[in-house]
Amino acid sequence: MAELTTAGALPVLEARGVSKSFPGVKALSDVSITVRAGEVHALVGENGAGKSTLIKILTGVYQCDSGELRHRGEPVTFADPRAAQAAGISTIYQELDLVPMQSAARNLYLGREPRTRLRLVDFARMRREANALLDDYQIRADVDVPLNTLGLGTQQMISVARAVALHANVVIMDEPTSSLESREVETLFGIIRRLRSEGVAIVYVSHRLDELYRICDTVSVLRDGRLVHTGPMAELPRVQLVATMLGRELQTALHRSAPGGGDRIVAGPPVLELRGLTRRNRLHDVSLEVHRGEVVGLGGLLGAGRSETGMAVLGAQELDSGAVLVEGKPIRTGSPGAAIEAGVALLPEDRKLEGILPNLSIRDNIAIAALPRMSRLGLVSDKRIDQLVEHFMARLHIRATGPGQKVSTLSGGNQQKVMLARWLCLSPRVLVLDEPTRGIDVGAKFEVRQTIDELAAEGLAVLLISSETEELVDESDRIVVLKDGAVVAVLDGDDISEHDLVQAIAAVPSPEEDPTRD
Amino acid sequence: MTSLSTAVAGTAARADRATVLRWTRDNGVYVALVLIVVYNVLFTPRFITWDNLDVQLVLCTRIVVVALGMAMVIGTAGIDLSVGAVMALSGALLVQFSGVPGVGAIALALVIGGLVGVLNGFLVGVVGIQPIVATLAFLFAGRSLAQLLLAGKNPSIHDKVILGISSGHVLGVNGLIIAALVAVGLVAFTVRRTNFGRQLLAVGDNARASYLSGVPVRRTLIGVYVLSGVLAAWAGVMDTASITSANALSSGLNYELFAITAVVVGGTPLTGGRVRVVGTVAAAILMQLLRSTLIFHSATDAVSQMVTAVVIVGAVYIQRVRARA
Numbered sequence: 001m002a003e004l005t006t007a008g009a010l011p012v013l014e015a016r017g018v019s020k021s022f023p024g025v026k027a028l029s030d031v032s033i034t035v036r037a038g039e040v041h042a043l044v045g046e047n048g049a050g051k052s053t054l055i056k057i058l059t060g061v062y063q064c065d066s067g068e069l070r071h072r073g074e075p076v077t078f079a080d081p082r083a084a085q086a087a088g089i090s091t092i093y094q095e096l097d098l099v100p101m102q103s104a105a106r107n108l109y110l111g112r113e114p115r116t117r118l119r120l121v122d123f124a125r126m127r128r129e130a131n132a133l134l135d136d137y138q139i140r141a142d143v144d145v146p147l148n149t150l151g152l153g154t155q156q157m158i159s160v161a162r163a164v165a166l167h168a169n170v171v172i173m174d175e176p177t178s179s180l181e182s183r184e185v186e187t188l189f190g191i192i193r194r195l196r197s198e199g200v201a202i203v204y205v206s207h208r209l210d211e212l213y214r215i216c217d218t219v220s221v222l223r224d225g226r227l228v229h230t231g232p233m234a235e236l237p238r239v240q241l242v243a244t245m246l247g248r249e250l251q252t253a254l255h256r257s258a259p260g261g262g263d264r265i266v267a268g269p270p271v272l273e274l275r276g277l278t279r280r281n282r283l284h285d286v287s288l289e290v291h292r293g294e295v296v297g298l299g300g301l302l303g304a305g306r307s308e309t310g311m312a313v314l315g316a317q318e319l320d321s322g323a324v325l326v327e328g329k330p331i332r333t334g335s336p337g338a339a340i341e342a343g344v345a346l347l348p349e350d351r352k353l354e355g356i357l358p359n360l361s362i363r364d365n366i367a368i369a370a371l372p373r374m375s376r377l378g379l380v381s382d383k384r385i386d387q388l389v390e391h392f393m394a395r396l397h398i399r400a401t402g403p404g405q406k407v408s409t410l411s412g413g414n415q416q417k418v419m420l421a422r423w424l425c426l427s428p429r430v431l432v433l434d435e436p437t438r439g440i441d442v443g444a445k446f447e448v449r450q451t452i453d454e455l456a457a458e459g460l461a462v463l464l465i466s467s468e469t470e471e472l473v474d475e476s477d478r479i480v481v482l483k484d485g486a487v488v489a490v491l492d493g494d495d496i497s498e499h500d501l502v503q504a505i506a507a508v509p510s511p512e513e514d515p516t517r518d
Numbered sequence: 519m520t521s522l523s524t525a526v527a528g529t530a531a532r533a534d535r536a537t538v539l540r541w542t543r544d545n546g547v548y549v550a551l552v553l554i555v556v557y558n559v560l561f562t563p564r565f566i567t568w569d570n571l572d573v574q575l576v577l578c579t580r581i582v583v584v585a586l587g588m589a590m591v592i593g594t595a596g597i598d599l600s601v602g603a604v605m606a607l608s609g610a611l612l613v614q615f616s617g618v619p620g621v622g623a624i625a626l627a628l629v630i631g632g633l634v635g636v637l638n639g640f641l642v643g644v645v646g647i648q649p650i651v652a653t654l655a656f657l658f659a660g661r662s663l664a665q666l667l668l669a670g671k672n673p674s675i676h677d678k679v680i681l682g683i684s685s686g687h688v689l690g691v692n693g694l695i696i697a698a699l700v701a702v703g704l705v706a707f708t709v710r711r712t713n714f715g716r717q718l719l720a721v722g723d724n725a726r727a728s729y730l731s732g733v734p735v736r737r738t739l740i741g742v743y744v745l746s747g748v749l750a751a752w753a754g755v756m757d758t759a760s761i762t763s764a765n766a767l768s769s770g771l772n773y774e775l776f777a778i779t780a781v782v783v784g785g786t787p788l789t790g791g792r793v794r795v796v797g798t799v800a801a802a803i804l805m806q807l808l809r810s811t812l813i814f815h816s817a818t819d820a821v822s823q824m825v826t827a828v829v830i831v832g833a834v835y836i837q838r839v840r841a842r843a
Contacts, residue, residue: 316730337732346730354730357723359791368720369731371713378713422731 009036011073012201013058013089013170018067020053027053030067031227033220035170040192040202042212042233045222046245046302046467051205054222055172058203059091060084072169089170090163098159100148105130107147108162133161137191153184160191171195172203177211178303181281189215207303208484209238209506223247242301242506246469268292269328271461272313272344272430277322282308284486286322290430290461295452297476298465299505305485306465307349310432313463314346315339326430340369343429347419347436349465351412355419358408362400363389365407366421373426392421397447413444420451431455434465449475469498469505483507543836547784547797550829551804554811562814572692576684576760578806579698580605582799583753584773585780586705587746589798592781593709594722594742595790596642596649601750601777603660604631605770608754610664612680613673613764620679624755631751632744634660639740653743657774664766674763683759697756701749706795708745715793718742722790779805779826783833805829 013035020028028050035041045051056062058069060078068075071087078084081091098107105123106113108130114122130143139157147155156176163171173192177185192202192215204216212219213233220230221244229236229244236244270289277286283305290296298306311317313324315331315338324331326342336346348354357365367374367385374384389403396417400410407418416436423431433452437445452475456462466472472479473496481489481504489504542549558565584601591598608627615623634656641652675681686693709715717738720728729735753773758764782788783804784797805826812822 336730337734340732348730354726357720357727359723371716375713380711380713
């Protein structure tokens, strides 16, 4: 890897050849990264790239299997997060690790409260100092009320202020702006710039490209547990950054036509129509249409609002405004049962948390959504269920000892096929697939993708969410690209190439639209 | 080579151990029941008499009925602490309204039990309060209501229909046993044959996935607590019929704990997703026989409770192994 060129500033924190494995997974292999004083260092990568693991190693949550950490040039081992904190490495986690029921002042001085001569907590001084500290960083917050009564953004600011008060020399921020309003983002950036000028090193994890280019000096990209790029932020064009994250070489990103794409019937009124879906901080005016026999891809980076859009189709995402229509009829929010009745089916992204019923059998897992249709007077017909289960186990090639096998004992691919079967037995009109091939082996991946083709050919309207650009390009008739919860591009028909898609996901703003760059 | 074969043998041994534990978890309660019956046949005089079996079974009928409702609640990964109080309230209602024909008073008690279930289910399913806290409220409120209704008295009951439940016999089988068997049949049917039964297991196994699959999660949770409340009220009717009077302080006291014990020892995991009807019944009978056996062989009640504790810990230990396997 190219050595850093940014200034001759001292390395504060270094990882050298760090590797970490978990049972069955190599989370990090031979990662080296150098964080220097007074720099904002972006750490980027898609899901499973190893960012969290790396951060946890830097902050003492995990210990690396091989390689070493250096803090201010000296080799160190952090046995636990406390040790890292004592060395001046502070973390602002997505999930704030403060005490929600205590006041902001108490949180700022947690574990190092000012004491009176009698060794009692000096509340008056603590308040005074807390107020002075927040004023200094222009954070407006009442230091006396419990932390959880303050807004998420304010809590985050207080978390940052706490790091400052601890005289941190490295501050690690994991998606710090995910719950902030744009005004709060400005305050945060003000604080970051000031910390930088004071010589603090900042590791900044975010998927928001605009923010990275605004605030970061250096960028390191992780992919599949490896460091694939490190260098000055300004020297890495957006498109190149996205291509690096997704592992797509631009020159090889050629267009491949969708299999069976030519036969797909795309006509008539849309089966699925999304009108101006809006949800504070999540979705902004997302509209799209899917016709019979059409596969519409939904592209974008993590946190772009793809899964939220998918959930909205099922009525499982709260909306501030906007409507979902299936065959012209609106879907009621808050009742997936009604959406399913109207012909919607959704394969969720997180199979384990949102999909499978782990301790129940394949049979029960397949039949759960179809129960109301399979029964008379609320009584289960095992005969009909068994026929259905047998049919879909054969059609989708589900490999198991039998329909009675517990689903948690199946491989990821077979679990995914069970999930598909759950939805296909409803003969849906609209199928939302959220990362249908994530975490399953190549063979199963191929089978799942083949099934998607078949379904579209049968006339289903498919909304395909995927982080794999190749999958989106291969499968989709049209790709809608989301960024920060809004539609930024629609790629249609023959124009679709991975190159275009990566460009669109990177969403290079034209110069006049980009006044924020500084 | 040696280390490899040792490792393989170790894996095999572990797998065997898991199989043994799983078998023990599923069938341990039956084995224990058989063992304690055999022990009594051999060492307890006059154990195998119709009268004694009748007495032993009658003693556990109320626990069986309450435990069946509890098993369904636990199947949704919940818990219902209000059942003992509902029993007391049910008894109080029976005597207060025994002026109306007995059948009407029984129906009223069951309806009120169901309404308590609606309240519990609403707190758990709609408001989102943890079941242990939501149902704790009525554990206090229910018994207080019963005390208010009875105003410090323990009135006797004279209604023939109600008394008939405990004094009547069908083919020589005590009415209370019949009353419990009816409940067993209904619960077994509900869990195995109805959509509701399948859905409650799904909710217990993964509520979010169930919701996204169109299962009416709230309605299912409310339904489960309603059934638990109705069954507890039914147990209260049986209890009142059996002691021929209502007692706000002692009726159903600690029954929530006896019921949870029967459910856990019967092999239903507290984590939800599974309901063992027959196992729960067997466990209720087992706990009763265990207690009678110890008392017959001159152990004190304190000792018998210690033994109960050991059985519970053993049952939970086996479940813990299941959770890891």
